[in-house]
Amino acid sequence: EDGKTLIGNSSGVRALKECHEGAVYLHRTKQYVVSKLDLHRRNVIVKNAKLNYYTRAVSEKDTEILGAPLDSREFPNFVARVGRLKVTERIVAYEKRRTSGQELIGVVDLDLPPVHFETVGFWIEIPDMIKEAIQEAGLHFMGGIHALEHAAIAMFPLFALCDRDDIGGISTPQHEQVCRAAVFIYDGHPGGVGLARHIDGRVEELLEKTRSLVQGCPCEEGCPSCIHSPKCGSGNKPLDKQACLEI
DSSP states (O other): OTTOOOOOOOOHHHHHHHSSTTOEEEETTEEEEEEEEETTTTEEEEEEOOOSEEEEEEEEEEEEEEEEEEEEEEOSSOEEEEEEEEEEEEEEEEEEEETTTTOEEEEEEOOOOOEEEEEEEEEEEEOHHHHHHHHHTTOOHHHHHHHHHHHHHHHGGGTSSSOGGGEEEEEEEEETTTTEEEEEEEESSTTOOSTGGGGTTOHHHHHHHHHHHHHHOOOSSOOTTTTOOTTOTTSSOSOOHHHHHHO
């Protein structure tokens, strides 16, 4: 109709991340630029383009624990729990980066509605004494738990038949419900599909695999093979490899 052709579809928060106005959309190796995102009609209008840059969404996330935990396990230096979560994600801006070298060209603010979904996840509650010890050592605590989140998600497919894109994560230095630092890892599908429950009873094993991954990587400050994530909404900042290992 009017020379328009359907080339693909997207849904949920992925649609806002990949199909906001100004986004460079890739389809079968061809570049398109999004000229209009019509949330009311659920349409995305794109145009052919040949660009020397790509775009990456910048997002903010927070999580709310819904009801009492479904399970809790206490370990010598931390507590792990499983429960229902409400995740809220806001796409606040997007970066333009050169295809060659990934140089940052600019950042464009976005005004998009938040996306909410309920799921099931587990979280690790980190005592204040560990947080204080990391800070006293001159390391970046937030960078450490952020790196821990990324590396644990990378190891997750060893415990559940899934892709790392099926798993989401949030790390926070002070969660208002937990009243301490926490790292959340949850099913990336609304309602949950049972992935997070695979870790119930195997948290220590997951953390051992995570530590081995980070410790065994020869890089000095972190790289895509250990603590960087290709889908990080904050552009892999902050990250602290040494703090991750100490935590």
